[in-house]
Amino acid sequence: MDPLEHASIPALAYLALSSEPRLGVLTALVVGATFPDLDALTKEHRSYLHSFIPFLPTLLLGLHLGGPVLPFALGWASHLFLDFFTGVIPFAYPLIRRGYGIEIFARGGASGLRIEPKILTEYPDPRREYEISIGGSVALTLLTLVVTLLRLH
Numbered sequence: 001m002d003p004l005e006h007a008s009i010p011a012l013a014y015l016a017l018s019s020e021p022r023l024g025v026l027t028a029l030v031v032g033a034t035f036p037d038l039d040a041l042t043k044e045h046r047s048y049l050h051s052f053i054p055f056l057p058t059l060l061l062g063l064h065l066g067g068p069v070l071p072f073a074l075g076w077a078s079h080l081f082l083d084f085f086t087g088v089i090p091f092a093y094p095l096i097r098r099g100y101g102i103e104i105f106a107r108g109g110a111s112g113l114r115i116e117p118k119i120l121t122e123y124p125d126p127r128r129e130y131e132i133s134i135g136g137s138v139a140l141t142l143l144t145l146v147v148t149l150l151r152l153h
Contacts, residue, residue, distance in 0.1 A: 001086045003034045004137035008144040010078040014071075015144075015151045023152055028068040032075025036083075044097075044124035050080060051093035088122045097123050 007030045014029055015021050036049040048054065055076055062070035083089055088099030101120040106113065 002137050004141045006033045006079050008140045011144050015147050021151050025071045028071040029075040032072035033079050036079045047093050047124045052091050
């Protein structure tokens, strides 16, 4: 999943569920939702910042302090949740490098519709050059910006 999708999905959820959305909360949420992909700059992508080891203390601090730390942590949580369905999350990296995820296929035809989940287990990807197709993400981001302008007027 690319950064535009990671930013747009929790932003749209916040804008839909909040009775009085605030720009500061939205900003912290979006920054938190894209933050974990900074580990792409390290030796392995989906490594340090996709682990619960740094995430859980941040979440607990956010629950204790509130303020912008909480929406930042919730954005981070949304990133981990979404990545769990698009690859693997190494929950205890660097102590345990193996990651887990779920891949779900929907297959249909003359015999009907079948949903086939598959548990993934892999190691984080070594750092390399990334190429991301963001065509659909741009449309989602534009929709998010329109909704943001309408809700925050």
